Amino acid sequence: MIRIENLVKRYGDLVALDHLNLEVYEGEIFGLLGPNGCGKTTAISCLLALLKYDKGRITVFGEEMRPDSYEIKRKIGIVPQDVAVFPELSVRENIDYFCGLYIAEKALRKKYVREAIDFTGLEGYQKMRPNQLSGGLLRRLNIACGIAHKPKLIIMDEPTVAVDPQSRNHILEGIQRLNKEGATIIYTSHYMEEVEQICARISILDHGRSIATGTKEELKRMIKMGERITIEGVEITSEQIQLIRELPHVFQTEYDNQCLVICCSAAKKNLMRVLHFLEEEEIVFGKIFSELPTLNDVFLEITGTELRD
Amino acid sequence: MLHLIKYRFFCIVREKTTMFWGFVFPLILCTLFYATFGDVDHNLECIDTAAVVRNETAEAKAFETFLSAMEDSGEDLFSVEWTTEKEAKEQLKDGKISGIFYVDTEPELFVAGSGIEESVLQSVLESYMGRYQMIQDVIREKPEKLAALFEQADSEAIYEEISNKMSTEARQDEYVEETSLGGKKTDGMIQYFFSLIGMTCMFGCFLGFDTVVTLQANISPVGARCCVSAAKKFRLIMIDFVLICIINFIETIVLFAYMTKVLKLDMGEEWGKNLLISFLGCLVGISLGILVGSIGKWKESTKIGIVLSVSLGSSFLSGLMIGGIKGLIEENCPIINRINPASLISDAFYSVAIYQDSDRYFRDVVTMAVLAAVFLGGSFLMVRRVRYDSI
Numbered sequence: 001m002i003r004i005e006n007l008v009k010r011y012g013d014l015v016a017l018d019h020l021n022l023e024v025y026e027g028e029i030f031g032l033l034g035p036n037g038c039g040k041t042t043a044i045s046c047l048l049a050l051l052k053y054d055k056g057r058i059t060v061f062g063e064e065m066r067p068d069s070y071e072i073k074r075k076i077g078i079v080p081q082d083v084a085v086f087p088e089l090s091v092r093e094n095i096d097y098f099c100g101l102y103i104a105e106k107a108l109r110k111k112y113v114r115e116a117i118d119f120t121g122l123e124g125y126q127k128m129r130p131n132q133l134s135g136g137l138l139r140r141l142n143i144a145c146g147i148a149h150k151p152k153l154i155i156m157d158e159p160t161v162a163v164d165p166q167s168r169n170h171i172l173e174g175i176q177r178l179n180k181e182g183a184t185i186i187y188t189s190h191y192m193e194e195v196e197q198i199c200a201r202i203s204i205l206d207h208g209r210s211i212a213t214g215t216k217e218e219l220k221r222m223i224k225m226g227e228r229i230t231i232e233g234v235e236i237t238s239e240q241i242q243l244i245r246e247l248p249h250v251f252q253t254e255y256d257n258q259c260l261v262i263c264c265s266a267a268k269k270n271l272m273r274v275l276h277f278l279e280e281e282e283i284v285f286g287k288i289f290s291e292l293p294t295l296n297d298v299f300l301e302i303t304g305t306e307l308r309d
Numbered sequence: 310m311l312h313l314i315k316y317r318f319f320c321i322v323r324e325k326t327t328m329f330w331g332f333v334f335p336l337i338l339c340t341l342f343y344a345t346f347g348d349v350d351h352n353l354e355c356i357d358t359a360a361v362v363r364n365e366t367a368e369a370k371a372f373e374t375f376l377s378a379m380e381d382s383g384e385d386l387f388s389v390e391w392t393t394e395k396e397a398k399e400q401l402k403d404g405k406i407s408g409i410f411y412v413d414t415e416p417e418l419f420v421a422g423s424g425i426e427e428s429v430l431q432s433v434l435e436s437y438m439g440r441y442q443m444i445q446d447v448i449r450e451k452p453e454k455l456a457a458l459f460e461q462a463d464s465e466a467i468y469e470e471i472s473n474k475m476s477t478e479a480r481q482d483e484y485v486e487e488t489s490l491g492g493k494k495t496d497g498m499i500q501y502f503f504s505l506i507g508m509t510c511m512f513g514c515f516l517g518f519d520t521v522v523t524l525q526a527n528i529s530p531v532g533a534r535c536c537v538s539a540a541k542k543f544r545l546i547m548i549d550f551v552l553i554c555i556i557n558f559i560e561t562i563v564l565f566a567y568m569t570k571v572l573k574l575d576m577g578e579e580w581g582k583n584l585l586i587s588f589l590g591c592l593v594g595i596s597l598g599i600l601v602g603s604i605g606k607w608k609e610s611t612k613i614g615i616v617l618s619v620s621l622g623s624s625f626l627s628g629l630m631i632g633g634i635k636g637l638i639e640e641n642c643p644i645i646n647r648i649n650p651a652s653l654i655s656d657a658f659y660s661v662a663i664y665q666d667s668d669r670y671f672r673d674v675v676t677m678a679v680l681a682a683v684f685l686g687g688s689f690l691m692v693r694r695v696r697y698d699s700i
Contacts, residue, residue: 048537050526074539084530088323089316097316101538
């Protein structure tokens with residue numbers, strides 16, 4: 001549905017997008033994950049023909065995207081990072097206005113507006129002005145304005161920034177519902193949990209480049225770490241730590257402030273082996289748990305920095 | 310389409326700041342002008358002057374006759390003491406007189422200060438010179454109109470003109486540099502109110518600017534949303550353009566109605582022409598705002614600064630704030646008056662109400678229409694299918 005090939009965008013000496021390649025398939029929720037400033041919004045802006053770019057090619061629905069590609073734009077809904085509504089219009093009026101940029105027929109538009117209001121849970125706030133809404137409700141209005149015309153492709157640029165957990169869940173559930181109803185969604189975020197929760201495929205961006213693309217499982221398989229075992233409230237000697245490092249599949253340990261983190265490659269019974277060792281050495285500990293690698297681990301291992309840096 | 314117009318109309322009229330500056334502020338300013346300057350004509354005292362005859366040529370004799378006629382007109386505008394140059398200079402030095410007229414082939418005025426009285430004396434001389442030049446022009450180009458001209462050039466008409474100038478100067482108003490052959494009399498402060506209408510029209514700049522900035526993807530999130538929508542940007546701008554033209558036009562009509570119906574000011578009788586001037590004034594103001602808003606890479610704050618400078622600068626140069634500016638420009642760089650929107654607006658009103666000069670009125674309205682077309686054309690080229698360097 002979308003193909004971005006060798007996209008280069010420079011702001012003076014700064015290379016915002018460095019030969020970016022992406023492909024989004026119909027019907028999926030595609031996540032663009034990366035730290036602030038990695039080029040997510042720039043990529044979206046180029047995709048929407050808002051920004052000039054220096055090199056590359058972008059096709060949407062099989063056609064080159066240009067500022068006057070109105071037929072392509074008709075099938076796209078955008079939920080920008082900044083709330084984009086008119087402060088002088090009520091909730092309903094805003095949705096009706098933006099829906100009207102796509103749908104001319106009054107009866108159909110009325111139906112779509114009502115559905116968008118229901119979808120975003122804004123029934124009780126229809127006559128309110130945006131400045132009377134909370135941050136979460138404002139974000140929902142922002143979404144409603146972007147999806148009311150029932151686009152086939154929805155681009156959401158960090159739609160949950162500065163949103164309370166309740167509204168965030170509401171938004172994420174809504175996105176999944178839109179996808180089930182047939183919309184293809186591009187979702188950008190620097191919150192890895194969100195991307196991991198809803199996206200079928202993910203591309204991790206760093207310094208304007210896609211450093212890894214795939215399903216979350218594929219991404220996690222790309223790195224060495226398969227399991228992270230954390231032991232809290234533990235007193236342990238350096239000799240004992242050295243012995244743990246020599247256990248099968250353990251490739252890294254960190255000990256700090258009575259907390260021991262053991263990184264293992266993917267293998268069965270890693271946790272059992274560590275527990276057995278603790279028992280044999282009669283090491284007392286408060287809590288032990290095991291985690292699968294996160295996208296942050298993927299990012300950390302590929303780039304050497306934390307995703308949220 | 311209609312519902313887009315409806316909602317954009319709501320957006321504009323619900324914006325309280327815009328409505329205040331467009332509707333309320335001109336009414337307040339108008340009321341203040343009226344309250345402040347209402348009685349100024351009656352507060353001016355007779356100005357003492359001296360006159361020194363330097364030459365006996367026909368031109369000098371004509372000026373001597375003019376001064377005598379002015380003094381004998383029965384209106385206490387100024388008194389003239391015919392004396393020698395030495396005595397006149399002593400009196401001027403002692404502050405007994407405000408200026409010395411030199412009766413010569415080319416009359417001169419000598420003053421010791423730069424107050425209102427000196428300014429009025431200067432205007433007396435300029436008025437005389439203007440009329441003298443006009444007569445010369447009429448003799449040269451349209452001798453058949455000479456009789457009509459002399460009918461107008463009685464002392465009462467001259468007094469009227471100088472009196473207008475005097476009260477105008479007293480209010481720091483601009484210099485009325487031409488005299489009507491239509492014989493129309495008017496209160497000097499009317500010029501102020503014409504400039505006020507010009508200013509209201511120029512406030513359309515802000516409406517135009519807001520409109521186009523709202524639709525710029527690199528400045529406003531709403532603009533970004535609109536730019537990626539299926540609606541053509543030009544269409545959205547045109548919707549707003551038509552709306553704000555109507556709103557700005559209504560603002561000027563309300564102001565006009567307030568001046569004529571409530572304050573009972575004589576703004577002339579040709580309503581059709583006045584409405585056309587108002588409409589074209591709004592059009593020029595709005596299109597200028599749209600042009601500035603459309604200019605590429607500048608930040609919004611920079612653009613706001615430009616709009617403010619242009620609209621207030623235009624009003625300033627038209628004489629709304631400091632009297633004499635327009636006349637000064639007319640003498641030194643008349644092209645500015647020919648293209649300054651606020652000057653064109655006030656000049657067009659004056660051409661209708663005071664000068665009754667159709668050619669001048671026509672020139673002003675055509676210039677306004679051309680300016681609006683140029684501004685809009687430039688804006689169109691800048692916003693058409695634009696892709697931004699950064700957002």
